[in-house]
Amino acid sequence: MSSIRWLAASDGPDALPAPAHALREPNGLLAAGGSLRPEWLLTAYRHGIFPWYEDGQPILWWCPNPRAILRPDDLKVSRSLRRTLARERFTIKADTGFDDVVDACAEPRRYTDATWITAEMATAYKRMHALGWAHSFEAWREDRLVGGLYGIAIGRAFFGESMFTRERDASKVALVHAVAFLKTHGFELIDCQVASSHLTSLGSTLIPRSAFLQELAALCDDPGEPGRWTLSAPA
Numbered sequence: 475m476s477s478i479r480w481l482a483a484s485d486g487p488d489a490l491p492a493p494a495h496a497l498r499e500p501n502g503l504l505a506a507g508g509s510l511r512p513e514w515l516l517t518a519y520r521h522g523i524f525p526w527y528e529d530g531q532p533i534l535w536w537c538p539n540p541r542a543i544l545r546p547d548d549l550k551v552s553r554s555l556r557r558t559l560a561r562e563r564f565t566i567k568a569d570t571g572f573d574d575v576v577d578a579c580a581e582p583r584r585y586t587d588a589t590w591i592t593a594e595m596a597t598a599y600k601r602m603h604a605l606g607w608a609h610s611f612e613a614w615r616e617d618r619l620v621g622g623l624y625g626i627a628i629g630r631a632f633f634g635e636s637m638f639t640r641e642r643d644a645s646k647v648a649l650v651h652a653v654a655f656l657k658t659h660g661f662e663l664i665d666c667q668v669a670s671s672h673l674t675s676l677g678s679t680l681i682p683r684s685a686f687l688q689e690l691a692a693l694c695d696d697p698g699e700p701g702r703w704t705l706s707a708p709a
Contacts, residue, residue: 477497478497478503478504478505478506479491479495479504479505479506480505480506480507481505481506481507481508482507482508483507483508483509483511485508486513487508487509487513487514487516487517487518488517489508490504490505490508490514490517490518490521490523490535491504491505492521493521493522493523493537493683493687496536496537496538496539496683498539501538501539502536502537502538502539503534503535503536504523504535504536504537505534505535506532506533506534506535507532507533508533508535509533510525510533510594510595510597510598511598512598512601512602512605512607515598515602515607515626516607516628516697518535519626519628519633519694520628520690520694520697521537521687521690522537522541522665522683522686522687522690523535523536523537524536524537524633524667525595526590526667527590527592528590528592529592533594536667537683538667538668538683539682539683540669540680540681540682540683540686541665541667541680541681541682541683541686542665542666542667542668542669542670542673542678542679542680543663543664543665543666543678543679543680543681543686544634544653544663544664544666544673544676544677544678544679545662545663545664545677545679546653546654546656546657546661546662546664547657548677548678548679549649549650549653549676549677550675550676550677551650552675554643555643555646555647555650558642558643558646558647559647559650562708563615563641563643563647564613564614564615564620564621564641564644564647564648564708565613565614565615565706565707565708566611566612566613566614566647566648566651566705566706566707566708567611567612567614567705567706568609568610568611568612568652568655568703568704568705568706569603569609569610569702569703569704569705570610570612571610571612571619571622572600572603572608572609572610572624573600573603574612574619575610575612575619575622575623575624575638576591576596576599576600576610576624576636577596578619578622578638578640579591579623579624579635579636579637579638580592580595580596581638591636599624599626599635602626603624605700606699606700606701606702607626607627607628607700608624608625608626608627609624609625609626609627609703610622610623610624611623611624611648611649611651611652611655611705612648613639613641613644613645613647613648615641615644619640620639620640620641620644621637621638621639621640621641621643621644621645621646621647621648622637622638622644622645622648623635623636623637623638623645623648623649623652624636624637625664625665627661627698628694628697628698629693629694629695629696629697629698630660630661630662630663630693630694630698631661631662631663631664631665631690631693631694632656632661632663632664632665633664633665633667634664634665634666634667637649646676649676651705651707655703655705662693663689663690663693665686665690666678
């Protein structure tokens with residue numbers, strides 16, 4: 475970590491270094507420190523940078539190369555998922571349970587007790603939601619939240635942060651409706667940050683960081699107006 479830039483909260487978000495300065499190993503590590511205040515997060519995301527760290531660590535800022543993205547038209551819906559969608563097991567909503575989605579995403583997973591969604595991170599994204607920049611898509615069965623995802627929306631780009639499921643396919647169903655909503659509202663790119671087999675199965679691809687940043691600059695040139703989203707549909 476000796477070669478990354480250390481930031482003070484008093485520096486302001488313009489102190490974030492350009493993504494080209496990110497380390498190759500660990501891939502994309504760019505800076506440490508700073509703040510999770512809204513102005514820092516908005517500046518970071520518009521430049522392809524996101525925070526990712528665990529309890530006991532300073533805030534770590536990343537911009538990996540290559541970058542995992544999902545274009546709305548490239549979403550892959552398997553036959554089994556299509557059958558689930560046809561059964562309309564869930565009701566999909568947006569921005570009705572954001573805090574609960576974040577808290578569920580922060581819960582330990584079966585394969586680890588660690589979580590990167592620290593209390594500080596959760597508070598920061600809940601603040602972004604209150605300001606209208608962060609949004610959730612939720613799968614409900616009656617009055618129970620059983621799956622969902624959340625992220626940041628700037629311009630025509632949606633920056634996916636995390637997802638969770640408590641019932642089979644619940645988060646995937648929420649994602650299908652999220653992608654349809656985003657496409658309808660003019661979004662052209664969903665940032666998936668880091669590749670995984672799960673994301674690849676849903677249609678995400680890898681592109682060079684330089685291409686991602688060039689596209690992002692155009693998509694986020696006009697950040698748009700923050701606000702609450704409305705969606706309610708059986709799925």
